[in-house]
Amino acid sequence: MKKRVTITVPRNAIRIPLTYRLEKDFNIAANIIRAQVAPNQIGKLVVELQGEIDRIDAAIEWMRMGDIQVFSASGEIVIDEDSCVDCGLCTGVCPTEALVLDPVTFKLNFRRSRCIVCEQCVPTCPVAAISTNL
Ligand code: SF4
Numbered sequence: 001m002k003k004r005v006t007i008t009v010p011r012n013a014i015r016i017p018l019t020y021r022l023e024k025d026f027n028i029a030a031n032i033i034r035a036q037v038a039p040n041q042i043g044k045l046v047v048e049l050q051g052e053i054d055r056i057d058a059a060i061e062w063m064r065m066g067d068i069q070v071f072s073a074s075g076e077i078v079i080d081e082d083s084c085v086d087c088g089l090c091t092g093v094c095p096t097e098a099l100v101l102d103p104v105t106f107k108l109n110f111r112r113s114r115c116i117v118c119e120q121c122v123p124t125c126p127v128a129a130i131s132t133n134l
């Protein structure tokens with residue numbers, strides 16, 4: 001099976017060869033869909049894990065024991081531009097600045113390439129303009 005997850009790797013674990021360990025220790029193929037390393041060396045990844053469900057669960061448990069945060073990522077973020085009122089509330093919770101207000105037009109700007117599908121923005125929208133596509 002496949003499971004898409006968002007992984008946050010703290011500074012003390014940034015040197016762990018994650019994909020290698022997942023393959024070698026758990027027989028899981030890890031396909032990195034998106035990766036960002038912040039200036040303070042915290043890494044955020046969206047990864048698709050492929051393998052047996054029990055092994056995926058064991059791998060997630062192993063990562064969590066190593067202070068690596070793992071969340072389910074259910075798909076891609078979708079912004080309903082017709083509903084959005086450009087209030088900017090979602091920009092305040094986005095950890096990667098994928099959501100910003102344009103400084104000139106004050107319109108919401110969604111920079112998909114920066115999105116790690118953490119879904120923190122979804123419940124903040126007062127008009128339910130943000131959703132995931134799965
Ligand atoms: S899911 Fe929302 S809050 Fe998370 S990175 Fe993407 S746009 Fe930002």
Ligand code: SF4
Nearest residue numbers: 084085087088090125
């Ligand atoms: S919180 Fe909702 S309405 Fe406000 S800018 Fe974000 S998507 Fe648009």
